[in-house]
Amino acid sequence: MAGSYDGLRRVLALERDKKFSDSAVVGGLDEYLLRFTNEAKIGTSHPISRVLQQLPPGGYRALHPIQRQRVVDELLRSADNGANREAAKQTPLEPPLPPPVHKPVARKPASRPKAKPQATPVAGVSLDSPVSVLGPTRPDVARLRKIGLETVRDLLFHFPKRYHDYSEVRPIAGLAFGEEQTVIAEVWSAKAVMIGRRRRGAEAIVGDDSGTIRILWFGQPWVAKRLKTGTKVALSGKIGSFKGRMQMENPEIESLDDEAIFTRRFVPVYGSTEGLYMKTLRDLVRLAVDSCAADVPETLPDDVREGNGLMGAAEAFRQIHAPDSLEEADAARRRFAFEELLWIEIGVVRRRRQWQIAGAAPVLSLEAAALDGFTESLPFELTKAQRRAIDEVLADTSDSIPMTRLLEGDVGSGKTVVAAAGLLAAVASGKQGVIMAPTEILAEQHMRTFTSILDPDAAAPEANGPWFRESGDGFVVLRPPYLERPVRVALLTGSLKASGKAAVQEAISRGEVDIAVGTHALLQESVEFADLGLAVIDEQHRFGVEQRATLREKGGSPHVLVMTATPIPRTLALTVYGDLDITVLNEMPPGRPPVKTYFVPPRRREEATRFIRKKVEEGRQAFVICPLVEESESVEAKAAVQEYERLSRDEFPDLRLGLLHGRMSGGEKEATMRAFRDHDLDILVSTSVVEVGVDVPNATVILIEGADRFGLSQLHQFRGRVRRSEEQAYCFLLSDTQSEEAMERLQIMETTDSGFDLAEHDLRLRGPGEYFGTRQSGLPDLRVARLTDVELIEEARREAIRILDEDPELEDPSHAALRENVSRLWDRLTSDVS
Ligand code: ADP
Ligand code: MG
Numbered sequence: 109m110a111g112s113y114d115g116l117r118r119v120l121a122l123e124r125d126k127k128f129s130d131s132a133v134v135g136g137l138d139e140y141l142l143r144f145t146n147e148a149k150i151g152t153s154h155p156i157s158r159v160l161q162q163l164p165p166g167g168y169r170a171l172h173p174i175q176r177q178r179v180v181d182e183l184l185r186s187a188d189n190g191a192n193r194e195a196a197k198q199t200p201l202e203p204p205l206p207p208p209v210h211k212p213v214a215r216k217p218a219s220r221p222k223a224k225p226q227a228t229p230v231a232g233v234s235l236d237s238p239v240s241v242l243g244p245t246r247p248d249v250a251r252l253r254k255i256g257l258e259t260v261r262d263l264l265f266h267f268p269k270r271y272h273d274y275s276e277v278r279p280i281a282g283l284a285f286g287e288e289q290t291v292i293a294e295v296w297s298a299k300a301v302m303i304g305r306r307r308r309g310a311e312a313i314v315g316d317d318s319g320t321i322r323i324l325w326f327g328q329p330w331v332a333k334r335l336k337t338g339t340k341v342a343l344s345g346k347i348g349s350f351k352g353r354m355q356m357e358n359p360e361i362e363s364l365d366d367e368a369i370f371t372r373r374f375v376p377v378y379g380s381t382e383g384l385y386m387k388t389l390r391d392l393v394r395l396a397v398d399s400c401a402a403d404v405p406e407t408l409p410d411d412v413r414e415g416n417g418l419m420g421a422a423e424a425f426r427q428i429h430a431p432d433s434l435e436e437a438d439a440a441r442r443r444f445a446f447e448e449l450l451w452i453e454i455g456v457v458r459r460r461r462q463w464q465i466a467g468a469a470p471v472l473s474l475e476a477a478a479l480d481g482f483t484e485s486l487p488f489e490l491t492k493a494q495r496r497a498i499d500e501v502l503a504d505t506s507d508s509i510p511m512t513r514l515l516e517g518d519v520g521s522g523k524t525v526v527a528a529a530g531l532l533a534a535v536a537s538g539k540q541g542v543i544m545a546p547t548e549i550l551a552e553q554h555m556r557t558f559t560s561i562l563d564p565d566a567a568a569p570e571a572n573g574p575w576f577r578e579s580g581d582g583f584v585v586l587r588p589p590y591l592e593r594p595v596r597v598a599l600l601t602g603s604l605k606a607s608g609k610a611a612v613q614e615a616i617s618r619g620e621v622d623i624a625v626g627t628h629a630l631l632q633e634s635v636e637f638a639d640l641g642l643a644v645i646d647e648q649h650r651f652g653v654e655q656r657a658t659l660r661e662k663g664g665s666p667h668v669l670v671m672t673a674t675p676i677p678r679t680l681a682l683t684v685y686g687d688l689d690i691t692v693l694n695e696m697p698p699g700r701p702p703v704k705t706y707f708v709p710p711r712r713r714e715e716a717t718r719f720i721r722k723k724v725e726e727g728r729q730a731f732v733i734c735p736l737v738e739e740s741e742s743v744e745a746k747a748a749v750q751e752y753e754r755l756s757r758d759e760f761p762d763l764r765l766g767l768l769h770g771r772m773s774g775g776e777k778e779a780t781m782r783a784f785r786d787h788d789l790d791i792l793v794s795t796s797v798v799e800v801g802v803d804v805p806n807a808t809v810i811l812i813e814g815a816d817r818f819g820l821s822q823l824h825q826f827r828g829r830v831r832r833s834e835e836q837a838y839c840f841l842l843s844d845t846q847s848e849e850a851m852e853r854l855q856i857m858e859t860t861d862s863g864f865d866l867a868e869h870d871l872r873l874r875g876p877g878e879y880f881g882t883r884q885s886g887l888p889d890l891r892v893a894r895l896t897d898v899e900l901i902e903e904a905r906r907e908a909i910r911i912l913d914e915d916p917e918l919e920d921p922s923h924a925a926l927r928e929n930v931s932r933l934w935d936r937l938t939s940d941v942s
Contacts, residue, residue, distance in 0.1 A: 112148075113148075113187050115144075116144055116183070116187045117184060117187045117188075119132050119133055119137070119140060120132070120180050120183055120184050120187065121184075123137060123176075123180055124177075124180055127173065128173040128176040128177050128180065129173070130168060130169055130176070136168070136169055137168045137169070138167035138168050138169055141160060141168070141183075144156075145157060145160065154186075155185070155186035155189055156183060156186040156187065158186075159179060159182045159183055159186055163179065172277075172292060173364065174274055174277060174292065178275075230242060230243075230395055230399045233260055233396075233399040233400060234260065234400065234403065235259065235260055235261040235264070235400050235403055235404065236259050236260070236261060237259060237260045238258060238259060238260075239252050239257060239258060239259065239260065239262070239263060239392065241260070242260065242263075242392050242395045242396065242399075243395075244388060244392060247383070248384060248388055251381050251382075251383055251384040252384065252392075254381050255379065255380065255381045255384075260396045260399070260400050261400075261404070263392055263393050263396035264393070264396050264397065264400065264401060264404065264425055265891055266378060266379070266389075266393060267428055267429075267441070267444065267891055267892055268376035268377055268378055268428065268429065269377050269378065269379055270376075270377050271374040271375060271376055271377060271431065271434065271437060272290060272342075272344050272360075272362070272374070272375045272377060273290075273373065273374055273434075274290065274342070274373060274374075274375055275373050276289070276290060277290050277291065277292050277342070278290065278291055279291070279316055279317065279318035279319075280293060280314075280315065280316050280318050280319040280320065280321050281318035281319045282318065283321065283347050283354060283356075284347065285347050285348070285349065285354065286346065286347060287346065287347075288344060288345060288346050289344070289345075289346075289347060290342060290343065290344040291314070291316060291321070291342070291343055291356075292316065292340060292341070292342050292343075292364070293314035293315055293316040293320075293321075293340065293341065293343065294314060294315055294316065294338065294339070294340050295312060295313075295314050295335045295336060295337050295338065295339055295340075295341060296312075296313040296314060296315055296320065296337065297312065297313050297337060298310065298311070298312035298313075298331075298332045298335035298336075298337065299311060299312075299332050300329035300330075300332045301329075303324070303326055303844075303846055304710065304844030304845070304846065305710065305844055306814070306844065307326065307327065307844070308327065308329040309324060309325050309326050309327055309328065309329060310324075310325040310328055310329050310330070310331040310332040310335075311323065311324050311325075311332075312331075312332070312335050314341070314343065321354060321355065321356055322350065322353070322354075322355040322356075323343060323345075323355065323356045323357075323359060324350070324355050324356070324357055324358075324846075325357075325358050325359075326357070326358060326845075326846070326847055328358075330382060331361065334361065335361070339364075340364050341361050341362060341363060341364060342361070342362040342364060343356060343359040343360070343361055343362075344359055344360050344362070344377075345357055345358055345359025345360065346358075346359075348847070348848055349848075350846075357847065360377060360386075362375075362386060363385065363386075363387060374430075374431050374433070374434060374437065375390075376390060376393070376428075376429055376430070376431075378390070378393065393429050394429065394430065397425055397426055397429050397430065401421075401422050401425035401426055402422040404421050404422065404425065405421075405925040406420060406421045406422075406925065407421070407447060407925040407926045407928075407929050408421075408443075408446075408447055408450075408926070409922050409923065409926070412450075412907055412911075415907075416446060416903060416907070418442065418443040418446055418447075419439050419440055419442075419443040420443075421443075423440070424439075424440040424443045424444060425440075426440075427439065427440035428440035428441060428444065441892050442900070444891065444892040444893075445892045445893035445894065445897065445900055446893075446900060446903065446904055447929075448891060448892060448893040448933075449683070449893045449900060449901050449904035449905075450904045450907055450908055450926075451926075451929055451930045451933045451934075452683050452686070452893075452904070452933070453682075453683070453686065453901075453904045453905045453907070453908035453909075454908045454911065454912065454918075454926070454930050455930055455933065455934045456683065456686035456687045457686065457687075457905070457908050457909055457912055458912060458916075459687045460512065460686075460687040460688075461912070461916070463510055463512060463660075463665075463687070464509050464510060464512075466510070466665050467510075467664055467665035468508040468509075468510075468665060469505075469507075469508055469509065469510035469511070469641075469664075469665045469666060469667050470508075470537065470539050470639070470641045470666070470667075471505075471506055471507065471508055471537070472502075472505040472506060472533040472534055472536075472537040472539060472641050472642065472667070473506050473533065473536070473537055474502055474529070474532060474533035474536050474537075475536070477590065478532070478536055478590045478591055479498075479502075479529070480590070481588070481589065481590020481591070482528075482529060482532060482561075482562075482588070482590060485561070485564065485588070485589070485590070486525065486561055487560075487561075487564075488697065490522075490525070491521075491522065491693070491695045491696070491697055491698075492695060493517070493521070493692070493693045493694055493695035494522055494525060494526055494693060494695075496691070497515055497526045497691045497693055498526055498529045498530075500513065500691050501513065501515075501526060501529065501530045501533075501669060501691075502529065502530070502533055504667065504689070505530060505533055505534075505641070505642060505667045506533075510665050510666065510667055510668065511642075511667035511668060511669065511689075512668050512670075512687060512688050512689060513668070513669050513670070513688060513689045513690070513691060514669075514670045514671075514672065514676070514681075514685050514688040514689065514690045514691070515527075515669060515670065515671045515672075515691050515693065516671070516672050516673070516674070516675060516676055516690065516691070516692055516693070517671075517673065517692065517693025517694070518673060518675070518693070518696065518824075518828060518863045519673045519824075519825060519828025519829070519831065519863075520696060520697070520700065520828055520831050520832060521673075521693040521695065521696055521697070522693065522697055523646075523671045523673075523693060524554060524557050524646075525557075525561060526669075526671075526693075527543055527644045527646070527669060527671060528557070528558055528561055528562065530642050530644065530667075530669055531543065531558075531623050531642060531644065532562070532588075532591070532595075533641075533642070534622075534623075534641035534642040535591070535593070535595050535622045535623065536591060536593075537641060538639075539639050539640065539641025539642070540616070540619065540621065540622060540623070540624070540637050540638060540639055540640050540641060540663070541622065541623045541624070541640075541641060541642045541643075541644070542623070542624040542625075542626075542630060542637070542640065542642075542643050542644065542659070542662070543623070543624075543625050543626075543643075543644040543645075543646060544626060544627065544628070544630050544631075544643070544644070544645050544646065544659060545625075545626070545627060545646045545647065546627070546628075546646070546647050547627065547777075547778070547781075548601045548602065548603060548627055548774070548778050549778055549781045549782060549785070550627075550646065550647070551599060551601055551625050551626050551627050552599070552601075553803055554625050554646070555584075555597065555599050555625045558586070558597060558623065558625070559584060559586060559597070562586045562588045562595055563586035563587055563588055563595075565587075582598050582599040582600065582604055582608055582611075582612050583596065583597070583598050583599075583612070583615070583621075584596075584597050584598075585597075595622050595623060596615075596620060596621050596622045596623070597621070597622065597623045597624075597625060598612045598615060598616065598621040598623075598624050598625070599612070599624075599625050599626060600612045600613070600616075600624055600625070600626035600627075600629050600630055600635070601626055601627045601629050602627060602628070602629045602774065603774070603775060603778070604629070609629070612624075613634050613635055613636075616635060616636070616637055616638070617635075617636045617637070617638055618638060619638030619639055624637075630659065630662075631658050631659060631662075635662060636662065636663075637662050637663035639663065640662060640663025640664065640666040641663075641666055641667065642666055642667045642668075642669065643659050643660060643662070643663070643666045643667070643668050643669070644668075644669045644670075644671065645659065645668070645669070645670045645671065646671045647671065647672060647673065670688060673825060673828065673863075674821060674825070674863075674867070675821070675862075675863040675864040675866075675867040676690070676867070677864070677867055677868050677871055680871075682898075682901050682902065682905055683901060686905070699834045700831055700832075700833070700834060701834070701836050701837075702831070702861040703810075703827045703828075703830060703831050703837045703838065703839045703861075704836065704837070704838050704839070705827065705838075705839040705840075705841065705857050705858045706838075706839070706840050706841065706858060707815075707841050707843065707851065707854045707855055707857070707858060708840045708841060708842045708843070709843070709844070710842075710844045713842060716811055716840040716842065717759050717760075717811075719809070719838070719840075720732075720760075720791070720809050720811060721760065721763075723808060723809050723838075724760075724763055724790045724791065727806075728806060728807065728808045728809065728835075729784065729787065729789070729790055729791065729792070729804065729806050729807040729808070729809075730790070730791045730792075730807060730808075730809040730810065730811065731791075731792050731794060731807060731809070731810040731811070731826070731829055731830065732751070732755065732791060732792070732793045732794070732810075732811045732812075732813070733794055733795070733796065733810065733811070733812040733813060733826055734747055734748045734751045734769075734793065734794065734795050734813050734814070735747070735813045735814020735815075735817050736795075736796060736814065736817040736818055741770045741771060742771060744769065744770065744795050745769040745770060745771035745772075745795065747795075748767065748768075748769040748793060748794065748795045749767065749769070751793055751813065752765060752767040752793040755791070755793060760790075760791060763790045763791055764788065764789045764790045764791070765789065765790065765791045765792075765793060766780045766783055766784055766789040766791070766792045766793065767780065767792075767793050767794070768780050768781065768792060768793070768794035768795070769794065769795045770795055780792070784804060784807075785803075785804050787806060792807075796818070796822070796826075803832055804829070804832065805832040805833040805835075806833075807829065807830050807832070808830050808833075808835050808836070808837040808838065809830060809837065809838045809839075809840075810826055810827060810829055810830045810837075810838070810839050810840070811839075811840040811842060812826055812839070812840065812841050812842060813842050814842065814843060815841035815842055815843045815854055815857075816843040816845040816847075816850040816851075816853070816854060819870045820853065820856065820857060820866040820867075820869055820870045821863065821866055821867045821870045823839075823841065823857055823866075824857070824863050824866050826839070827839045827857075839857075841854050841857060853869075853873070856869065911923070911926075918930070
């Protein structure tokens with residue numbers, strides 16, 4: 109029997125089932141193979157002999173399971189050849205091995221090991237079936253739910269973060285700094301550790317025949333429990349250094365029972381959650397693919413797919429989860445990315461068109477003399493960028509197609525005066541204008557700014573106090589000398605007394621207010637404009653798409669100007685803001701030196717606090733920003749309270765400190781901000797809520813704790829808080845991080861002053877979620893598309909425009925699946941926006 113090919117194949121199949129443990133036949137595979145070659149009388153040039161000749165002196169037994177797998181694969185292939193030759197002579201008595209379950213696919217067969225394991229499709233499973241039909245344990249069902257995987261469809265769309273290439277296992281002695289590498293090693297020890305003063309992590313020592321290496325996880329202390337001493341694991345991660353020695357950082361761990369590792373070269377790595385093993389997730393996804401990949405409707409019309417050289421849906425699901433090669437995985441990813449981007453582009457392009465045809469906007473005009481009067485009365489020269497922006501806004505608003513323009517410029521670049529020019533045009537044309545800010549204090553600030561730039565006389569005596577609040581009714585009448593009519597401005601915020609609110613609302617609806625300044629309170633149903641010409645939305649990243657639409661609906665079809673300090677890379681301009689025209693204020697008013705920024709490791713902390721004390725003694729103010737705590741707002745608030753108490757007690761007992769965090773009521777927050785603005789406080793300790801544009805020119809130092817947890821754009825926003833005057837400002841980035849990558853990131857802050865460069869950097873490194881802060885992006889979570897891929901985005905946009913030109917409402921039957929997906933995506937988006 110040992111001489112028959114069928115026997116050989118059965119032995120090899122059994123060996124595979126036994127996970128390459130060399131236990132398929134008594135005496136071991138080496139001995140069996142020796143007997144086989146003798147009895148089958150195969151020559152040295154026979155494929156089987158060739159495989160055997162490549163074995164090391166110790167034979168199959170001496171190989172690692174991963175290497176054994178490759179040998180078994182090759183032997184199986186050779187056995188098939190042999191069997192085919194025999195089959196020409198005789199009919200086999202035994203049925204051959206079961207054929208692959210995968211249906212043949214149209215694309216070319218790739219060069220890959222033939223013997224991939226086939227999960228058996230589960231009958232009666234559909235895309236909308238709950239994951240439980242695939243047989244996970246109950247706790248695993250709960251864990252799956254935690255990461256948003258509830259249905260079979262969700263599993264299919266749970267794409268791998270990346271792949272391990274297990275053909276590239278290295279001995280520890282052969283590791284090199286930098287790139288990601290995989291080792292297979294025995295765990296010698298593992299424990300949870302503290303990294304620096306605050307951070308928890310895990311540390312392990314592992315070894316193979318060639319040496320040992322320290323492994324460090326920043327965070328994830330529970331990993332230690334998974335690593336049982338004496339077991340073998342596969343670890344894939346980057347190699348950094350610690351005290352000059354190599355260490356592997358934050359690697360992913362694979363248990364060696366995972367069959368996928370032995371049977372495929374490229375193993376998918378999925379985003380998971382604590383307690384949910386990669387193997388479980390892999391098996392479930394495999395089952396989902398084998399059962400249902402072919403049922404997912406193809407949303408890309410044939411011509412679109414062919415025109416852009418994209419893979420079909422069913423094939424793409426298979427290739428993304430179980431790729432034949434990295435090229436195939438990439439092609440699959442590209443297909444999904446394109447599809448996702450197409451949905452987004454169809455949404456934004458359509459939204460833009462709907463606005464433009466929704467109704468004609470009032471035509472606004474500002475006479476040259478009035479514009480000149482306005483610019484001349486300003487206490488400063490406009491920058492070139494401001495001039496250009498004003499020209500663009502005035503040109504847009506002098507047309508009946510509603511303006512939808514985004515004005516972006518770094519903190520302090522002077523966006524408010526551009527808005528003022530637009531609002532002035534509305535008033536001069538007998539229309540109303542509105543400007544909405546994210547906080548009361550910002551709304552008040554705008555009120556004060558408008559007062560001082562539209563009517564310096566009115567502003568002169570009282571401008572330093574919040575007089576318009578105390579005047580009770582929130583109205584002020586300004587008389588710009590260059591305009592024939594007075595400008596009636598009203599402030600509408602949540603904290604106005606009910607009677608005051610009603611009076612302002614009344615006046616707005618009767619057309620007795622020319623410019624309304626306010627907060628979300630402006631969005632209430634009871635607010636109706638008599639004749640709205642221009643709506644300005646300040647600090648857009650704090651508002652959602654939805655609110656933009658609500659404000660727009662307050663008055664027919666007004667022109668809309670959106671302002672943001674978040675720099676927007678081109679790719680985002682085509683996606684999140686793809687419905688807007690964009691103007692960039694790429695120039696700062698002269699005479700404001702960049703903020704001097706320093707990365708401060710723990711040992712230099714004292715120097716930073718001493719510096720703050722010195723500046724406070726000179727009469728300046730400072731911000732202290734507490735580290736980002738991801739768990740929850742209440743944990744974050746608690747951390748801020750502790751920090752505030754520590755600073756008040758230990759470091760600055762003699763100074764006046766204030767505290768600001770997200771759990772405080774709106775009123776408390778405003779009161780603290782106001783106290784800081786009025787210099788009743790020296791130091792403001794705050795969570796990230798202070799991010800948005802409050803103008804406190806006297807604050808010239810900002811210290812950011814745990815700076816490595818913030819995105820660069822966000823750090824830049826914080827830093828902008830202190831760049832408000834000609835005074836030199838300082839920013840200290842405190843961090844006890846040990847990761848070189850994090851330190852490098854922070855050092856970029858020291859040398860880069862361009863918000864754009866930092867934003868690009870963030871986007872590349874951390875993705876749009878980080879870039880905007882969670883859930884602020886106004887963009888659905890992208891599953892595959894990367895917002896750094898300008899070319900693909902542009903292609904998708906062209907395609908979206910082409911499709912909508914032909915079929916504006918996606919009514920054509922060939923667009924049915926597309927339409928369903930576009931609306932599913934956008935519904936999810938608009939319901940998410942807070
Ligand atoms: P942001 O773009 O952050 O909203 P602001 O409009 O609040 O900036 O302007 C920041 C400060 O700069 C304000 O005090 C404003 O008066 C001042 N400012 C605006 N434009 C100029 C300019 N061209 N020259 C000097 N100062 C300016
Ligand atoms: Mg501003």
